[in-house]
Amino acid sequence: MAVTVRIPTPLQRLTGGSETVEGVPGTIISMVQELDTRYPGLGERISEGGKIRRFVNMYLNEEDIRFLSAEETAVKDGDEVSIVPAIAGGRA
Amino acid sequence: MSYVRGLKCRECGREYPIEPIYVCEFCFGPLEVVYDYDRIKADLTIDKIRSRPTNLWRYRELLPIDGDPYVGLHAGFTPLIKADRLAKEIGVDELYIKDDTVTHPTLSFKDRVVSVALSKAKEFGFDTVACASTGNLAHSVSAQGAAGGFRRFVFIPASLEHSKIVASLAYEPNVVAVEGNYDEVNRLCSEIANKYKWAFVNINIRPFYAEGSKTQGYEIIEQLGWKAPDHVVVPCASGSLLTKIWKSFEEMHKIGILKELHTKVFAAQATGCNPIATAIKSATDVIKPVKPDTIAKSLAIGNPADGFYAKQVVYNTGGWGEDVSDQEIIDAMKLLARTEGVFAETAGGVTLASAIKLVKTGKIKREGTTVICVTGNGLKTKEALEGHVAEPFRIKPKMAFFEEILAKIGN
Numbered sequence: 355m356a357v358t359v360r361i362p363t364p365l366q367r368l369t370g371g372s373e374t375v376e377g378v379p380g381t382i383i384s385m386v387q388e389l390d391t392r393y394p395g396l397g398e399r400i401s402e403g404g405k406i407r408r409f410v411n412m413y414l415n416e417e418d419i420r421f422l423s424a425e426e427t428a429v430k431d432g433d434e435v436s437i438v439p440a441i442a443g444g445r446a
Numbered sequence: 447m448s449y450v451r452g453l454k455c456r457e458c459g460r461e462y463p464i465e466p467i468y469v470c471e472f473c474f475g476p477l478e479v480v481y482d483y484d485r486i487k488a489d490l491t492i493d494k495i496r497s498r499p500t501n502l503w504r505y506r507e508l509l510p511i512d513g514d515p516y517v518g519l520h521a522g523f524t525p526l527i528k529a530d531r532l533a534k535e536i537g538v539d540e541l542y543i544k545d546d547t548v549t550h551p552t553l554s555f556k557d558r559v560v561s562v563a564l565s566k567a568k569e570f571g572f573d574t575v576a577c578a579s580t581g582n583l584a585h586s587v588s589a590q591g592a593a594g595g596f597r598r599f600v601f602i603p604a605s606l607e608h609s610k611i612v613a614s615l616a617y618e619p620n621v622v623a624v625e626g627n628y629d630e631v632n633r634l635c636s637e638i639a640n641k642y643k644w645a646f647v648n649i650n651i652r653p654f655y656a657e658g659s660k661t662q663g664y665e666i667i668e669q670l671g672w673k674a675p676d677h678v679v680v681p682c683a684s685g686s687l688l689t690k691i692w693k694s695f696e697e698m699h700k701i702g703i704l705k706e707l708h709t710k711v712f713a714a715q716a717t718g719c720n721p722i723a724t725a726i727k728s729a730t731d732v733i734k735p736v737k738p739d740t741i742a743k744s745l746a747i748g749n750p751a752d753g754f755y756a757k758q759v760v761y762n763t764g765g766w767g768e769d770v771s772d773q774e775i776i777d778a779m780k781l782l783a784r785t786e787g788v789f790a791e792t793a794g795g796v797t798l799a800s801a802i803k804l805v806k807t808g809k810i811k812r813e814g815t816t817v818i819c820v821t822g823n824g825l826k827t828k829e830a831l832e833g834h835v836a837e838p839f840r841i842k843p844k845m846a847f848f849e850e851i852l853a854k855i856g857n
Contacts, residue, residue: 364471407473407474418735440749
C-alpha cells in the first residue's frame with residue numbers, strides 16, 4: 355500500500371489523465387521530487403526551490419500541511435495527499 | 447473602447463488574453479488585469495471625471511469593461527465623512543470615514559465588485575451568475591443579478607443562520623445550502639465553475655471583480671480634493687481590498703492626477719482570524735493559515751489568497767498591521783455610532799479598533815490625514831450587539847412617568 359496522491363484537473367495532462375497516482379512515503383517534498391521523476395514537469399508546477407508554491411495548497415488526509423510540518427510533513431503508506439490550487443476566494 | 451491590454455500572472459508574469467479565467471495555468475498564481483496607462487493618461491482628466499454621474503463608473507477607463515456598464519449605475523460614490531468627534535476621541539488631527547455602509551443597492555462595498563463583475567459577465571455572454579458566500583457578496587449578487595436579468599445561484603454553508611440568508615432570498619435567487627464549511631463550499635463551486643458555463647463572480651470572474659474595489663480608492667482621492675491621505679486603514683479578509691486600494695492610488699499617480707503619493711497603508715484584522723497581521727508583525731513572507739474564531743465573520747478567511755500581496759503593500763508603504771479582540775470590535779462599533787452616527791458591521795469595528803491601537807502605539811501619527819475604510823452596514827450583523835447595548839426606558843403613557851425617567855437621566 356503506497357501513498358495516494360490526488361492530482362487536480364490542470365495537472366492531469368502530466369499524469370496521462372490520471373486523477374490519482376501513487377506516491378512514495380517520506381516527506382511531502384521528497385514525495386513531490388520522486389513524483390517528478392515519473393511525471394516530468396510535475397515538480398516544477400507545484401514547487402520551487404524545495405518549497406511548495408504559494409498558490410498550491412497540499413492536504414495530508416484532509417489537513418492543510420501548513421498546520422503540520424509544511425514541506426517536511428511525514429507521509430506514510432496508506433496516507434492520502436491532495437494537491438489543490440488555492441482558490442482566490444472571498445468570504446464576505 | 448477598452449483600455450485593457452490583457453491578463454497577467456502576478457507570480458510568474460505569464461500573459462493571457464481577456465477571458466473568464468482566473469488562475470495561471472503554469473504556477474496557479476492569480477491573474478490580474480493590465481491596462482494601457484499611457485492612453486488612459488492621455489484620455490482621463492479630472493474635468494472628465496467631474497462631468498460624469500456620481501457613481502463608480504465615473505472612473506471607467508480604469509475598470510476592465512469594453513462597452514457601457516450594465517449594472518451598478520447607482521453604486522459607489524459613498525460619503526467621505528470628516529469625523530471630527532471621533533478624531534478627538536482617538537487622538538488624531540484629521541480623520542475621515544469612507545462610509546460604504548450606504549453603498550447602493552445592498553449596503554456593503556461588495557456592490558462595487560459585483561457591479562464590475564456582472565457588467566463583465568454580460569460582455570462575456572453569460573446568462574447565469576453565481577457566488578460562494580456567507581453574506582455581503584451573496585446579497586449583492588442576488589440583488590444586482592436580479593436587476594441585470596441574470597439567472598442566479600448562491601452557494602452557502604448549510605449551517606448558516608436563517609436570518610442571514612433572508613436578505614438574499616428576498617431577491618429570489620437559487621440558494622444552494624451545502625452541507626460543509628465555507629472552504630468546502632468554495633471547493634465545490636470551483637468544480638461547478640469548471641463544468642458549467644456560469645459566471646462565478648469570485649472564481650472565474652475574479653480578476654475583473656476584484657478591480658471594482660479600486661473605486662473606493664479613487665473616490666477617497668477625489669473627495670480629499672485630488673490628494674491621497676497620509677494613512678489609510680483597511681480591513682483584511684482575503685487581503686484583496688487592501689491591495690486594490692493601494693493599486694488605485696498608484697494608478698492615480700501614474701496617470702498624473704495625483705502629484706504626490708506617500709500614503710502608508712495599514713491592515714486591520716480580528717485577533718480570531720489574523721494571518722495577515724501576524725505575518726506583518728513577525729516579518730515573515732509565509733502567511734500561515736488559521737482556523738477563524740471571531741464575531742467578524744465577513745473577515746473570517748483563515749487562508750487569505752492575497753495575504754502575501756497585502757503584506758507586501760503594508761511593508762513597501764511603511765504601514766503596519768494590527769488585530770483586535772471581539773470586545774474591542776464591539777466597543778469600536780459603538781464608538782463609531784455614538785460619535786459619527788455611522789452604524790457599521792463588525793468589520794467596521796475591526797477597522798476602527800485597529801486604527802485606535804495603531805494610533806496608541808504611534809504607528810499612525812497624530813499629524814496628517816487618516817482615512818478609515820468602513821465596508822458594510824451594521825444592520826446586517828446587528829446580532830453582534832445583542833447584550834451589548836442599553837435597554838430602552840419602559841414607561842406607562844403618562845407625563846409623570848416620563849419625568850421620573852428624565853430626572854434619573856438628568857435634564
